[in-house]
Amino acid sequence: MNAPLSPEVAVTDQPVPQEDAETATKPSVIPSRGIKMPMDKALLRPRIRQSLRKNSYEGYEADAIMKIAREGDTVIELGAGIGYISTLIGVHKPVKAIHAFEANPRLIDYIHRAHALNGVTNATVHNALLAPRKGPPCDFYIRQNFLASSMDPEGGPEDGVVAVEQIEVRNINTTFREIKPDVLVCDIEGAEAEILPALKYDGLRAAVIELHPQNVGAPGIRAVFDAMHAAGLAFYPRWSHRKVAVFRREW
Template sequence: MDGSATPNSDFPVMHSRGVMVPRDPAVMTPKLRRALRLNGYEAKEVNAALKCVADGDTVLELGGGIGFVSTFLAKKRAVQAIHTYEANPHLIAFQHQMHALNEVTTVTTHNALLAPRKGKPQSFYVRENFLASSLSPEVSNMPVKSVEEVEVLGLNTVFRDVKPDVFICDIEGAEAELLPHLKYDGLRAAIIELHPQWIGAEGVRAVFDAMHAAGLSYFPRWSDQKVVCFRKEWPLK
């Protein structure tokens, strides 16, 4: 459902699964608006997160996108904190607006990339379809709109600082290269969106091996196609 602007938004507002979303034309493509209107945007990820995240949890999210998942979780669960990392600098202001519009105060947004270790800023390729923006300069039929230099932080340093209970990851194929470097055993659950069209069978195996090394087991009942869940054995807290 679309509506008029609110005091917290310069744009008309639409509603999806209880979340208010500003219809900023710079971000909200017709395809995205339709997915939100039909409650289908990131539905598999959101459904898995509802099963994995409990009140009092700290959540670390890689690939925050428009801020829908973090906003939804902060409204549905009394989380301690959500730290969301998004490489696309054009989406940071939109995330802030989403959180303010929904009166969410437990989410901290970081414009940064995570890598095996802290390094020099890295080129991030922004495309007209922001969902296809990535570290790769070549994605077929999707020309680059701009190239941004983004801060690079160390994966394990961030995990040690944040100390997450639940990890959510949707980073457009970079999961296969990044996650094998994870050395953190404090997770209770993880939700990973795989991109087998880019990482292939070897990359999928690398993600599974990384999660198993972190003490988590694949849990098919909470998984849905490319969105896969891992968790520690019961009892959970």
């Protein structure tokens, strides 16, 4: 039996705005590519909610990792964001383990919620940065738009800094030796040109890397390609698209 309406609830004939109508019928999730992302208007701006519904959020990266990930793989993701890619892998691919690294502490709870909502139990979320060497915690600047947060203190007025957090810095090679990943997924807003050349690990079978030429320029792109070639991976144009570059070991 339905509970009676509270006397404080007002009944109105006013039309419900479209966005409110959507959340009234689907109050808790946004479906996307066969997974469910928690509805969180404070975190997910309208453009992101729309791209999730259209299955276009991180589209090229998602397409590539769905082709690459195999049964039994251990996947390491640098730059987990809202946990979309790690959730997608956990739901659709029978991998052994996923290690998702995200520097923004304000996103960690949401990533955990996304994993729990989709029954992903083989993912570990790390609130840490990887660097060429272990160091003291570094400043991370939280902005009004959480997804625009970064280690860069500069930002537009619409994305003003609201807090500064101290984030753990781990050594990339120590981390890779401990986790022993087969597949690398990397989307770290230009830091790939500094971090990946320091990698000394030959256990990768494949990598999906979103490049940021606007941040790193031609020398940075060349550094990433050289780093992947040094790791024994060759550029694979068939599964690459625009700024998403796929590398794989010959098989």
